[in-house]
Amino acid sequence: MPEAEFSPVKLALKGVTKSFGPHQVLKGIDMEIAAGEMVCLIGPSGSGKSTLLRCMNLLEPIDDGYVYLDGADISEPGLDLRLIRRRIGIVFQAFNLFPHMSAMDNVLLAPRRALRKSREEVMPDAEALFARFGLADHMNKFPDQLSGGQQQRVAVIRALAMRPEVMLFDEITSALDPELVEEVLDILRQLRADGMTMVLATHEMQFAREAADRVCFMDDGVIVEEGAPEAIFANPQRERTKAFLKGVLRRQV
């Protein structure tokens, strides 16, 4: 993929640190994500993957460092974060659908309230997304009437309805029964085919290996090693990476 080399940087982090109380969760993260790239963050629980994602859309304010979107510093304190968050979608491990609204209303809420569009204006777009991801028959159901996999797909649609430029996925298959994981991963494959810029925190090593452009191994708040999936999985350089992969791959294969 020679053209990938020339893709402009979409999202960049420079020296990002973040602490919760005395515990430093991110210890200086530098990262560049090219437009259309799919980056997988792997690493043990508590290594800082989720926090890193939540710092990328500034859901968590960062302590120090910079976050750039299209080259503009979005971590400058005092910026109107609403405008930035509309451009960066995020999907959570526990879906976080609004339980008192139908699937359709979950999807329409943000375009209507944040973008001030009318229901009629956004409806066709939303319907097309539901149809595309196999949920045309479930648009008017409430979250508690849907399976975990369906709920998570609705959550993805809800984020996509804002037409974000970057999508963040925080272990979105970890709360699912094993037989439902594949239907959610399929969505990610489709988005990748569309050229969406994506960052995933994931425990699905097989998926990361097969689908990612780049894999970053995180441990204890730092990116220990990164590179093409084949390089990381087949030929890790660092001891910590080797130990981690040895542990998880034995379980998953």
Added chain:
Amino acid sequence: MNRRQRYEARQRRRSGLIATASTLIVLAAIYLLIPLAPGWERVKASFFNWDVFARTFPTLLEAFLLDIAIFLWSAPIIAVLGLLIALCRAVQSPALFPLRIFGALYVDIFRGIPVVLVIYLVGFGVPGLGLPRPWNSPYIWGTVALVLTYSPYVAEILRSGIESIHQSQRAAAISLGLSERDTMRYVILPQAIRRVVPANMNIFIALQKDVALLSFIGPVEILRQAGIFKSLLANFTPYVAAAVIFLAITIPATRYADYLMARERNARG
């Protein structure tokens, strides 16, 4: 029937028999022992006089309509004011800090004073300023007293509801680009209000009973009407009749609130 079902049926029969027997014993004891009390004949004549009951009941029922009316116009005001106070206390914006302090003070003060006292202070105190009609009406100031007393309870219940909505709902809403205000209005509040409906119903049942306290400052509602009959007929039966009328409303309402509460618990189980 299999072995287990036979065993359970036997157990159920046994429990049923024991419950029936013990209830009968208690009822028999009440029936036999109370008339032995030295004053029973007098109590029976002055509290449970059927003639007085039948004569006063229709008028009391009519007077109770006034209680219902006071309840019906107070309840919505209490609900709205309670919501406003709860929002004042939940909102983080520094510009609203004075409102937050005010909300906290308001809740502390009016939750800490007996209802009767607020009714006396407001109901006698404010008209004492010599306001012209209709602004000296005990209906207005009685209503104000009820609103002042009850909205803090509603506010606290709503606030607990708002705080019970998981942080992840807010995270989902604001990461979609919604403002804090829209997040509260469309995501947090609808869930919070639904969750505290049963608890608020109990508050409104208490309000329905406390409307009778306005009798102290003038309106001839059911409690005052019963007092008039008591003086007129030298008999306490009208109070019993009033109690019966209250129970006819509050027992079904309480049961319904309990039912809602149980359903809410199961739904969240």
